[in-house]
Amino acid sequence: MLLAEISGNVNVIGYGIAALGPGIGVGLVFAAYIQATARQPESAGLTRVYMFMGFAVVEALALLGLVLAFALQGGS
């Protein structure tokens, strides 16, 4: 007797949502850096460290979701 034909793991949905925001956020950071560098090339060195910092803290949110998807397996 089969009660459900849907299979899968909702943790993948969880990671997917956790990757949604950072996917947009990291894009915003890099887009801002590209436009700022193109307009003021002399500011490239000044803002580069903040681009990497912003990229790191935003990307970390998605990677935490990846860790969580493995850490909280169902039925445990």
Add this chain to the structure above:
Amino acid sequence: MLLAEISGNVNVIGYGIAALGPGIGVGLVFAAYIQATARQPESAGLTRVYMFMGFAVVEALALLGLVLAFALQGGS
């Protein structure tokens, strides 16, 4: 008898949604700082503290979701 083939933990979905907003929000903060610093480099020191403050309070929302995902385990 198999009642459900879907496994996983909805807490991961919860964290994912909690990371969605901050992922975009922190990206907005850093993007604004990069563009502002490139246009007025002399304002970098003045606005830096607010960039970190904005980053901290927004990122905290996602990290609270991470804590909550572990604190509120199902069936407990």
Add this chain to the structure above:
Amino acid sequence: MLLAEISGNVNVIGYGIAALGPGIGVGLVFAAYIQATARQPESAGLTRVYMFMGFAVVEALALLGLVLAFALQGGS
């Protein structure tokens, strides 16, 4: 006896959401590069490396979702 006529795998939903953010984010990065290059053609070489870097780290978020959709199969 059929209790559910819905079939499928929720991992596809998970990948779909994981592709949503990067789909917008990579678009933002390329849009910024195109507009910046058109306005300051001499900056094309300076910002190209950051366009590819931004594209890579954002696209990786979606590809991690693709890997996760296969790694976390249901019922495991």
Add this chain to the structure above:
Amino acid sequence: MLLAEISGNVNVIGYGIAALGPGIGVGLVFAAYIQATARQPESAGLTRVYMFMGFAVVEALALLGLVLAFALQGGS
């Protein structure tokens, strides 16, 4: 005995979400190219290759969702 009158395959939902982000992202890339070309027609040749590159990598995210919808059929 029929317990559910809802039919369908959740993989279609998964593809739908996977098409959402690239739908916006590809639109952003083309919109940026059109506006950049209209403002600086001499840059059209320089940025055209990046428009196609951006279009390809973003559209690929949606097509991967289409492949995944067929690869991960339910009940497997």
Add this chain to the structure above:
Amino acid sequence: MLLAEISGNVNVIGYGIAALGPGIGVGLVFAAYIQATARQPESAGLTRVYMFMGFAVVEALALLGLVLAFALQGGS
């Protein structure tokens, strides 16, 4: 014995979401073309081909969702 009064097919939801992103994306492409043409009327011929190209590849994402909604019928 009827346990569920909701009927329908989730594939329609899937197509709906698949139409969401391209709905915005095609709007972005046409909006950019209209604004660019209004500002630089002499560029209308140059960018028209890209408007149609952008429209076609974004619209295709939604049409693929329509095809998929028929291809992946429930219970199969």
